[in-house]
Amino acid sequence: MKPFHLLLPLGLALSTTATPKLQDFDALGAWFDGVNSIPPSPNNPTTPHSEAKNASIAIVGGGISGLAIALMLDSVGIYNWEIIEASDRVGGRNRTKFVANSSEWAEMGAMRLPVRAHYTDGEVVEYTDHAMVFQLAALLNDLNHNAPQWRIDFIPWIQHHPNELLALGTGRHPDGRIPTRADIAQDPRLDTPSPMSTAEYNRSRAQMDALLLHKETLQSIQRDVWRAHRQAMDHGLDDWSEQATMRHVLHAGQNVTDAIWTAGDYDVLWDDLYHNANFALDGSAGSHGTTEWMCIDRGFSRLSHAFLPHVRGRLTLGHKIRKLEPIITRDDGRATRLSWYPSVRNRTLESKDYDYTIMAVPFTMTRFMDLPAFSSVLGRAISEAGLRFRSACKVALLFSERFWEHGARPIWGGFSTPPSAAVGTLYYPVYGLNESRPGLIMHYRGGDWSDRLVSFGDEEHVQTVLDAVVALHGEQAMELYTGDYERLCWLQDEYTATSWCRPDVEQHRLYIPAYHRMEHRTIFLGEHTAPTHAWVSSALQSAVQLLLELGLVDEAKRLNRQWMGRWIDSIDRGLLR
Template sequence: MAIHAILLSALATFQLSYARVVSPHTERSIQNARPLLRDFDALGAWYDGVAGIKQSAIPRQPNVTIAIVGAGISGLTTALMLDSVGVHNWEIVEASDRVGGRFRTKFFADTQEWVEMGPMRLPYTITYDSDNSTHEYTDHRMVFQLAEWLNELNHHDPRWEVEFIPWIQHHPNELMARGGKKTSDGRIPTRADIAANAELQSAPPLLTADYNSTKEKMNAILKNETTLRAIQKDVWRAHRAAMDRGLDDISQQAMMRNVFNASENTTDAIWTASDYDLFWDEMVHNSNLAQDGSSGTLGETEWKCIDKGFNKLSDAFIPLISDRIVLNRKITKLEAVNGSSGLPRTRLSWHTGGKDRGLSHKDYDFTIITAPFTVTRFMDLPKFSSVLGRAISEAGLRFKSACKVALLFRERFWEKGERPIFGGYSQPLSVAVGALYYPVYGHNETGRPGAIIHYRGGDWSDRYMSFSDEQHVEQVLDAIVSLHGEQARELYTGQFERLCWLEDEHSATSWCRPDVQQHALYIPAYHATEHNTIFIGEHTAPTHAWVSSSIHSSVRGAIQLLLEIGMVAEAKALNARWMGRWIDFGV
């Protein structure tokens, strides 16, 4: 009875709670003379606490040595942030032979065609139907802020300039074969056809009163405009509100079955249509990806991407910090050791290669680990606290994968004919293939080649691991032919790119997908420094999977370190520069 009563009461006050939690804060001074990041609200506006620090009795240690494990966007950004406040004695240790981590832009030989095998788009603004107002996604604004900063530091050198172009999430002429319905003249319907004719829309999985009632109750949580606006405007205070409402304590299936008293059939039909377990994850999804302007959505998201790919962003760090990056050094062990002065330090070890396969090591005062737990689980680590240790363990934080296959064609046949397609994605009849994305650049250029990208995440990507390159390419090509005819097969060049992220030895995952109670329990553990080690990366942030998650973790990690070494003024400076738009947030 207790959990039912608590959850029902929470749901009754859900909107009111968001309005209360995201109202302007009252600045708090910190009474503790030794303020550390763990003192502040890890699940919400921790940056308010940093802004309110008045003093610190921790001795300043500006010359500590720092290892940053991983040269993905989290590691690169952390390094540059530390540099910006006068902390220069750091070194990035990267296992691979490149920077960029899960950024993976690929160019096809002898062409200007590029495809993203990793991140590919950024939510920019949203326009609501209810009042026709437009608002920016404040947390994603961090990516644009980082690009602006890099461009300034590189003096807008064309070799390193990061420029944004529109990402076309949807196009009216996308082909929607999923569901098998055809137009009156026998064509595969387009997105515009379906919007104009309700009979072409896919039917819901069930047509029962129980299904409709339960779906309405779930949408009251997942697609509530007040909630989504709060997430878009101040994701961290919105996260705290969701945690306070108990939405991390129960799965969507449990809510439908045990609170809304839905049948097993209804519960399964609704859950399997989205595959989200956590309310928070799906609310974040609905705040951007689901707002496509179609019938039933609250508005439309405007998207951006990086011209010539996301690796332009990570490459822009190279002239600024390349003198302190060590490549091809895969850390296999982290130890807590005592230095000559008796103070705690960290020791990183790695295999030197060669016949003896010996170990080399180097000691640092602090280590910041950016690699996902899918990688650190293979490291020999010291014993961390129970919660942090469990988060890192194989039974702890949950991750998901993805696969992409990009096929190059001699001509962009999809841009021709009566219903040309420019950007967006089509859905073939094959559920396994999922979505087929078209280029968002180089439109209407005579004779220009182009690539179509197949994307599949979650369990499908795990299954695709059993395919050979040839099998996977063949299935994707067949799906493209099913939409566009045999011309696609004739124009295929034979060039392709394929990446299933579980096969990538330096990540072994695509993004984090936490389980029930893992936010409320694990995130505070990341804000506490143990064995002079700090864990950052998108998996440690509230939003996951987005580039902004990685950058947010960099801000948090850099500030966490600065407070540990008594550099409060510098921590507050970083806080004001990167988190300032939320510190002074108002409704």
């Protein structure tokens, strides 16, 4: 299994029908190249242009993907859509909280975006993965005439600071002090020791690093994650778990395999590669460089709220869809019927019919719905035994002073690791640095630990985090804690029941092509349906899919060029080869 780094040209499988569909193009790679290459053709004569543009569309879910696809449809003259949101707010897993009505904001969901990778040899590579988010923010600012109440401003995110305190599993100074990140860089003996030191372990670890930290591979992901994803699928990196790779490809023993795998957080090779392309997330010294990050001033909810002037009148809150069914209309046409209960106690379904439905909620929510029978692969992806999801917990504690920014070793941004493995990481604010103001320390724990922390009540969870802060910073933390906090474990959120998608072995290669085929006039949309696992890129994919289904080829191509064109052109000119 060799690292992949050559961007091979991919053939386009154009349909022989008059109007190609998204399913005719490379679902696992550069599907947008196929759309871009559709030759000009007249509109489908069986579906007049004006009739297609007037089709009624339900967008179930008012998260970023649902909001983004609505705006994209508007931009090409598709206005007859309605967003149906179960909760009383838009934004989904974008959720910013101002703790105790202060000016201190905590990101309970999305919190940062990679912008560019800075290599230690001086090379700089721009990330294309989330470029559409910055494009979307610029568009919204323009549409909202830069009005202060809607404006989206990006500020630097500080992933690491030299004075972060690293207490989990590390050594201590002779006087008992917890080492900083800079201390460990200067004296590696203070770092967390390897679980094993045998020749077999060192050899297997080096072989895995050669695969998962291969420079050209990571650059291909940074520059063009879609083509890199296709290369990964072609090289079998979705077919093997990391454990199976070590045991059956590298022939490592069980003990060595377990020691290496349990020290990480990933099961599938592609996931780990994608993670590693965001350099030094954990501050490891073995990285090729650092990632430059950005966040949104006053929180990611600013991005969601900026849509409100453009969706009002076509946004329905408080309707949790419980049933989706295909129907035959009076004129023998086909449509979808969505149903919901008026309240928890009123169990008489109310319904409304639409020509098409875009299901912009995660499968963790559609699994609660009464759905028609989908094809075997798509049905299994939706099912509880299908696509895997992970959770996360966050707790934000408000302190009357930013004591961590004072003293001989001030900390400005970044995160520390307390002795408690359950708490994991404690993030510091990246805004208002070195000002005389209150501040938040944010506990963030994902994966299995977050599943366990759900069992805690608010009081116990908050106290556990506060104990961890005191273990790092001393009793001053207890004295300056205001008693105000925010807590959110996403498994407890009734509108998502998850945090993010984490596919298992072979679920990318099997499931993603199924999302490109419309069934029962329904399209599934969200971070779980795209190789990038990003909301905005999945919205573009689904918008193009719907337009092609409607026979609106010119509109699909125009939307494709508007959102992917900035770097499709670069690829065409050979700049990313």
